[in-house]
Amino acid sequence: MIEVVELTKAYPDSISGTFKALDCVSFQAKPGEIFGLLGPNGAGKTTALRILSTVLRPTSGIARINGFDVTTHPDEVRHCIGFVSCNTAIYDRMTAWEMVEYFGRLYGIPKDRLSERMHRVFEDLSMMDYRDIAGGRMSTGMRQKVSIARAIVHDPPVLIFDEASLGLDVLVARALLGIIDQLREQGKCIIFSTHVMREVERLCDRVAILYRGRILASGTLAELAEQYQQHDFEELFFSLLNDSDRDRKAAVAEALKSLSTNGAGS
Amino acid sequence: MNWRHVHLIYLREMRDQLRDRRTLFTITVLPLLLYPLLGMLMMQVAQFKRDQSVRVRVVGIEHWPKDAGLVETTQSLDGFARLTAELEREIGSESVEIHPDAWPVDGSVDHVVTLARQSLTTSDFDAILIVEPEFEKLLADRRAKVKDLPPQPSSDPPESSNSSTTSSTATSEDVLSSGVETDSPGLQVVANMARDRSQLAVRRLQNVLRVWQQRWVSQELSAAGINPVLVEPLAVKQNDTSETSMRRAMLWAKILPFIMLVWALTGAFYPAIDLCAGEKERGTLETLLSSPARRREIVWGKLFTVATFSMLSALLNLLSMHMTAGFIVEQLASQGTPQLAEAFGRLPIHAFGWLVLLLVPMSAFFSALALAVAALARSTKEGQYYLMPLLLFTLPLVTMPMIPSLDLTLATSMVPVSGAIFLVRALIEGRITEACIHLPVVFGVTAICCLLAIRWAVRQFESESVMFSESERWNLQSWIRQVWRDRGAVASPSEATLCGLIILVAMFFSQFIAGPSTLAWETLAQRAVVTQIGLILTPCLLMAIFLTRSMRQALRIHPVPIDQIAAAIVLALALHPSYVLLGQAIAGTIQIGTETQRVLETVARLINAQPLWAVLLVLAVLPAVCEELTYRGFIFGGLLRNNGVLRAVLMSSLFFGLAHSFLQQSIAATLMGVLLGVIAWRTGSVVCTMLIHVINNSLSVSLGWISDRQVALPEAAEWFISIDQGQWHYQPAWITFSVVLSLAMLAILWRRTPAAERLAEAELV
Structure with missing residues (x-):
């Protein structure tokens, strides 16, 4: 169960003073559900998911996972999530088995249970063939599977996938979506960020469209189609982005205008 | 702190490093090959x-x-x-x-x-x-x-004389x-x-x-x-009291620590880069950060790994070099240079024990430093650039013990790294008692350095801007604009540090500009004014004006409750006897040179010839106001931010101490600075420390002035002070009581009102 309320992350910026990577973002995701976070590059997806995985601290707002706040109880949060991102690579000089075992032991799983669990995970993901191959000599697809095995070895209730299909070929990407689908059936709460619309259409129960640190719209695909009277999801996405840009430009022009009139008045 | 996590991380990092061919080569194979090859080359050259x-x-x-x-x-x-x-x-x-x-x-x-x-x-x-x-x-x-010489009664020529000196032999x-x-x-x-x-x-x-x-x-x-x-x-027969092993020990004891520690540093640096910047580059750091291991545990796990490699590297180099040297020396001995063989023979085994003992804390220190520095780098390539600054900082500390006339004293034992080397050298040479006397200081300094370095490394790993820094295009103009736009009410830690450094550099150069000192009261007063206002206060005020939004907050001028002001006044009076005793203790351990002594006496005579108000104004009030506004105001306030209480107290007192010209003064001022720093932190203001500083200086100056002029003190004062032939002393009873009184006053200054508590919390942000 993921709960995010008015989450904001601001960075100091040399040009504008502060840059808000996330601006009052709120959403929820329930067990047995895949929540999609859709947005172009730089929209703030990675920042949001990094905060959820306690790697970054929010500037303001609340993020809770299974009832644990990410700022006050980061240790508990890390125990109940599995985090797979395009930035969470695997070790080159460790085999798949060693890698997963290492993280399993960091999670504090007892040795006998760990070995049993690893056998199951490796078989589920059909990774037995390359369990003794070092990370450096694996293909991208193999690495991604090892990452997933690493993230689910402790059987967490919440899984976070950040652009997990980035750089994968069609076959592997398809397999990945299959795995995530299975995980949903096991009752996991999954948050899945991507910039590929077809993945959202195929996988997500509910979706939020993130752009420039703000959520433009959220709901099930059907709800969104209803609300914006647009049944082509790609068209819907672009029209939302365009509207947002137009509003922003208008706001900037407004601000400049008021500034110049104020300047003339004083 | 979960030590199981630390252990797991340590094991993994060790395995990872041992699977890396480059690391293995530089740590193990290189030293084993390097010295025999060098030795062979040396032999060839000698032969030639x-x-x-x-x-x-x-x-x-x-x-x-x-x-x-x-x-x-x-x-x-x-x-x-x-x-x-x-x-x-x-x-x-x-x-x-x-x-x-x-x-x-x-x-x-x-x-x-x-x-x-x-x-x-x-x-x-x-x-x-x-x-x-x-x-x-x-x-x-x-x-x-x-043949012309008249025959003289000849005495028996002395064929040999027993002497322990190594005087030259007389020849025909x-x-x-x-x-x-x-x-x-x-x-x-x-x-x-x-x-x-x-x-x-x-x-x-x-x-x-x-x-x-x-x-x-x-x-x-x-x-x-x-x-x-x-x-x-x-033929003068030499009776040397030292054993051969001791003489060897002395030679090796100078060379080996240097070589060992240089290798300990380089041995720490490359694994550190691989474990920080390398992991960032390969993207595995974020995997680890999102795992159950806390940042602190990750740092400790990596620190143990780096320290292991640092020690391994140093030990292997040490052994390889020593063994190669042994072979070469044997070779030389057989070829007719036994003196050399004698001097560079095998080192006694106990010396190795002491060297290993030195290596453990030094490796820990270097590893923590390397880890903290390497954490700054985004890539291994960037990491390589940081080796130079690190070497520039540590090499002088490692080289200092090679300076011939320096040895283990109170002063040298306080220098990080060098002090430990001096101590180990004393142990190798068998000066056990001397080493034991200095052990507490060396141990303390080394422990503090290690802890600070580790703390720094942990802070680096906890900092988002360090862990997730992204390269941005840096531009001077926009940077200046940013500094001006984002200036806070109080200076930032780096601005505060810069201020302290600027003052030190200005003081260093002013020594040369000031020229030879003609000892007159006018020049003395003039120099005090220039130093205090021109070199200390002006940089501080300028930085406060341009880099902060509020002068009052930047200089920490906040009101203080009346009872704390009273407590500060009483504390200053009660603290002075201890301060005087401290000064005497320092002067007792570190002798003041005769030249300096003469200058100090002349200055004292000059001061005592002036009216008291002028002396107090120039030597008590002026320095107290300027130094407190700078060191307990601007610099302290800046260093206090981001929860830097320890940093603020230590660094501000260090800057304060270094701004004094004599070593003895610097040590006393640094220690005093620590106490003033604590008071400045608890009271959240410069008011109390300024009062203490004024009164402390005034007492020092005026008691000298009064006793020199033989001015009669009121009878009540005899309870505190005795004046005898132009010399004044505190009464022993008052010294004892003053310590108790000081502690009581410190307790009052330690307390905070809710308003002060809020202010103090705001200062730590």
Whole structure:
């Protein structure tokens, strides 16, 4: 169960003073559900998911996972999530088995249970063939599977996938979506960020469209189609982005205008 | 802190590093190969140098006395002559090619010298020996003088004398050289001493001449019916109290710590880069950060790994070097240089034990430093750039103990790294008691350094801007705009540090600009004003104006409750006896040089000749106000941010101490600065520390002034102070009581009102 309320992350910026990577973002995701976070590059997806995985601290707002706040109880949060991102690579000089075992032991799983669990995970993901191959000599697809095995070895209730299909070929990407689908059936709460619309259409129960640190719209695909009277999801996405840009430009022009009139008045 | 996590991370990182070919090569294979190879090269060079013969031309060989020849009369085919068999036997393996030449017809001595100079540049001779026509006559004169001497009762020559000193041995050369300088020398050597080979030739030639002279003298004395035993060199038997192993230890104890610690640093640096920047680059750091391991645990796991490699690297280098040196020395000993073999023989095993003991904390310190620095880098390539600054910071500390005259004292024991090296050297040389005396200080300094370095590393890993820094294009203009736009109410930690450094640099250069000091009250007062206002307060105020939004907050001028003000005043009065005792203790351990002592006395006389109000204004009020606003105000406030209480207290007191000119003053001021820092932190203001500073300085100055003028004190004061012949002392009862009183006052200053608590919390943000 993921709960995010008015989450904001601001960075100091040399040009504008502060840059808000996330601006009052709120959403929820329930067990047995895949929540999609859709947005172009730089929209703030990675920042949001990094905060959820306690790697970054929010500037303001609340993020809770299974009832644990990410700022006050980061240790508990890390125990109940599995985090797979395009930035969470695997070790080159460790085999798949060693890698997963290492993280399993960091999670504090007892040795006998760990070995049993690893056998199951490796078989589920059909990774037995390359369990003794070092990370450096694996293909991208193999690495991604090892990452997933690493993230689910402790059987967490919440899984976070950040652009997990980035750089994968069609076959592997398809397999990945299959795995995530299975995980949903096991009752996991999954948050899945991507910039590929077809993945959202195929996988997500509910979706939020993130752009420039703000959520433009959220709901099930059907709800969104209803609300914006647009049944082509790609068209819907672009029209939302365009509207947002137009509003922003208008706001900037407004601000400049008021500034110049104020300047003339004083 | 979950040590199971630390253990797991340590095991993984170790395995990872051991699977890396580059690391393994640099840590293990390189030292094992490097020293034997270097050793081989050295042996070759030594061999070459020994076998290398020098060519000496002898002009005027016919002037050499026939009865004590220098060279064999039969020349070899290639033009050079062999030394006589006796000479060659005594000189040994050093080879000198002598090319005898006749004196040119009608040549004056000057002319021959000029010719020799010219021929030295054109020919391939390394030196030219000129035997003047007078030479044989000079020798004959000496012979005649010996025969002229009236016979004297001779005492038994001392064949050996027992002495522990290593004085030089007297030779026949010294006995006979007295007459030579007054006359024409008879022999001249022409050589170009800027050339290595010429130097070697002259040295060997001198040796040949010395041996020849000895033989000649013996021969002459025998001829005159005197036993030549009289002029044989005195053999001084040396009774050295040190054992051979100790002498070896002394030599190695200077060299080995340096080599060991340099390797400990480099051995720490490369794994550190791989474990921080390398992991960032490969993207595995975020995987680890999102795992259950806390940042602190990750740092400790990595720290143990880096320290292991640092120690391994240092130890392997040490052993490899020492063993190679041992072999080389044995080789040299068998080839006829036993002194060298003696000096560089195998190190006693206990010395290795002490070195390993030194290595453990030093590796920990270097590893934490390397880890913290490497965390800054985004890539391994960027990480390599940081090795230089790190070396620049640590190398002086490692090199300092090699300076010949320095040894373990209170002052040197307080220097990080160097102090520990001095201590270990004392242990190796067997000065156990001395080492034990300084152990607490060295241990304390080393422990503090290690802890601070580890703390820094942990903070680096906890900082988002360090862990997730993204390269951005840096631009001076937008940076200045950013600094101006984002300036806070209080300085930032880096701005505060910069302020402290600027003041130190300004003071350093002002020493040269100020020129020689004419000791007069005017110059003294003028210099105090320039230093305090110009060098300390002005940089601080300028930075406060341009870098902060509120002067009052930046300088920490906040109101303080009246009871704390009273407590500060009482504390200042009660603290002064302890401060005076501290000053005396420091002066007792670190002697003030006589020159400095003289200057200080003159200054004291000058001060005591002035009206008291002027003295107090210039030496008590002015420094207190300027220094407090700067060190407990601007700098302290900046360093306090981001929860930097410890940093603020330590660094501000260090800057404060360094701004004093004498070492003794600096130490006292640093310690005082720590106390003032704590008070400044608890009270959240400069008001109390300023009061304490003013009163402390005033007491020091005015008590001296009063006792010097023999002004009568009111009777009540006798309870505190006794004045005796221009010297004042605190009464022992008051000293004891003052300590208790100080503690009580500190307790009052420690308390905070809710408003002060809020202010203090706001300061830590």
